[in-house]
Amino acid sequence: MRLLYDLGIGLYTLLLRVVSLFHPKAKLWIDGRKGGVAEIEQTIEKGHRYIWFHFASLGEFEQGRSVLEQIKKSFPQEKIIITFFSPSGFEIRKNTNLAEYVFYLPVDTKHNARRFIEAIQPKFAVFTKYEYWYHYFNELKKQDIRLLMISAIFREQQLFFKPYGGFYRDILKKVAFFFTQNMDSVHMLKWIGITNAGLAGDTRFDRVVELPKVHQENPIVSAFLNGQYAVVAGSTWQRDEELLQQLIIKAEKWRLILAPHEIHDAHIAEIKKLFPKSILYSQFSAYRLEEVREARVLVIDNIGMLSSLYHYADVAYIGGGFGAGIHNTLEAVAYGKPVIFGPKYEKFQEAVDLVTLMIGFSISNDAELQEVFVALQDVEKRCEIGTAALDYVKQRAGATQIIMKYLETEGLLTKSL
Known part of the structure; x- marks a missing residue:
């Protein structure tokens, strides 16, 4: 078995060398x-x-x-x-x-x-x-x-x-x-x-x-939201983004802050196709006031600020649940936010807990996302979930x-x- 293990490691490395010729992430791994x-x-x-x-x-x-x-x-x-x-x-x-x-x-x-x-x-x-x-x-x-x-x-x-x-x-x-x-x-x-x-x-x-204790206001995000309800979607992939496109079309009084998992140019271009009137965080100052007011989607085209964005969420959507598995749900829950994610979550103990406690909601398609989202538009329900979410985090620290x-x-x- 040791021989097979060593052979597998060698083949994996060789495969990445080949893939690195046309895949940036694999190239970083090799280089x-x-x-x-x-x-x-x-x-x-x-x-x-x-x-x-x-x-x-x-x-x-x-x-x-x-x-x-x-x-x-x-x-x-x-x-x-x-x-x-x-x-x-x-x-x-x-x-x-x-x-x-x-x-x-x-x-x-x-x-x-x-x-x-x-x-x-x-x-x-x-x-x-x-x-x-x-x-x-x-x-x-x-x-x-x-x-x-x-x-x-x-x-x-x-x-x-x-x-x-x-x-x-x-x-x-x-x-x-x-x-x-x-x-x-x-x-x-x-x-x-x-x-x-x-x-x-x-x-x-x-x-x-500790995240809510060290939160600092973000003037760009505040200006974009302008007091409106917000869905903050973190670490999203293509399938997540397709569902969110349908969601934001129907949720006319809400705005979407979208922080994709991949921020390379090709993916940002795909996001811009899905959300034609979206604006980029990195270029916010270049937009006219009318463009900001008309835009309903703010695309976060950088890495490192997602955890602080959940402060602005009324509802959080966590990406990855249609792929290998959902990303970090706890950063949103720590701010007392209800979280929605795709069906592949059972490998993650906290996600199982959140579903059991009805703090987190798993969806498999557009209809289920719409149903959950409609229920979460009830302010009283969101407040109840928020209290339960904060208790959940504090009890497990x-x-x-x-x-x-x-x-x-x-x-x-x-x-x-």
């Missing part, structure tokens, strides 16, 4: 790793033992951010290295002040794992939610370096729990401790003989609960404190003298 481990060895300052955080992408970074911030605040002497698998994480957070260095994770080979870990000499490693790399996990175990999984979550359908999943179960056994999002995950790990796990919750709650207590109790973090 970001051109220097390999040698570039990392030459870049980092020697003589330190770094804390290593790895994130698959931007969403996982936001999930682990509260732990990063708490370490930086309480243990400022510690030095941190962050790695990303995906360009969407690295390109946006490569200059974060929460780490001394940010790198792409070198491809998971035995050679790369050994050299990378020897180069950074981590005090311990933290992976968020998922990504289980055999050679990195194996090398950490061999060098007796503790590996922690935070906000971990498991489902019965995963390979770990299949009769033929022995190789993948062995990867899990390299982990020192799992901080899980729910008790089901603790029980599932126990079922396959892994008992070093405990419920901590999802660290994203610790992050999002605290995972970061549990993780930090473990790190201090186990001697992985100590106050400097």
Whole structure:
């Protein structure tokens, strides 16, 4: 099985090299790793033992951010290295002040794992939610370096729990401790003989609960809305945008703030076709007052401001539910907003919770979206949902404190003298 794993990693890398010839994101993935481990060895300052955080992408970074911030605040002497698998994480957070260095994770080979870990000499490693790399996990175990999984979550359908999943179960056994999002995950790990796990919750709650406290007014958004009701749609894809087009046509008294997942020129052009009288955030000052008043759609053609936009929402729409899975719902819920999303949400514990509590609403087509939206136009109903949403977020905060207590109790973090 190890041979098949290595072959799969090699084929995946080869495929991306081919795709990178005509796909910008794949090109970033390949170009970001051109220097390999040698570039990392030459870049980092020697003589330190770094804390290593790895994130698959931007969403996982936001999930682990509260732990990063708490370490930086309480243990400022510690030095941190962050790695990303995906360009969407690295390109946006490569200059974060929460780490001394940010790198792409070198491809998971035995050679790369050994050299990378020897180069950074981590005090311990933290992976968020998922990504289980055999050679990195194996090398950490061999060098007796503790590996922690935070906000971990498991489902019965995963390979770990299949009769033929022995190789993948062995990867899990390299982990020192799992901080899980729910008790089901603790029980599932126990079922396959892994008992070093405990419920901590999802660290994203610790992050999002602070968002309303630090919100700052955005004069462009305020000018666009001009006191009208707003749907804020975040991380949308084409199918989401097609549904929202029909929604905004019928909802004459509402305006739409659209923050697409992809903001490259081709996608923005497609959005402009769907919403001919839309205006771009980056060009707002160039529009005449009459154009702003006539426009009902503001397209956010930049990255990084979505979480603050939910403050302006009366209803939030979260994209991705017609593809691989919905994006972050909690940023909107933290502002006390009802959320709507597509049908592919069951892999996300918080989305399941939101549907159960009737804070979130899953839709599969235009008719269902219209039905939910009509119900949410009732101000009293939105207020009830808002109260329940805020309670939901506040009650589930605290995972970061549990993780930090473990790190201090186990001697992985100590106050400097």
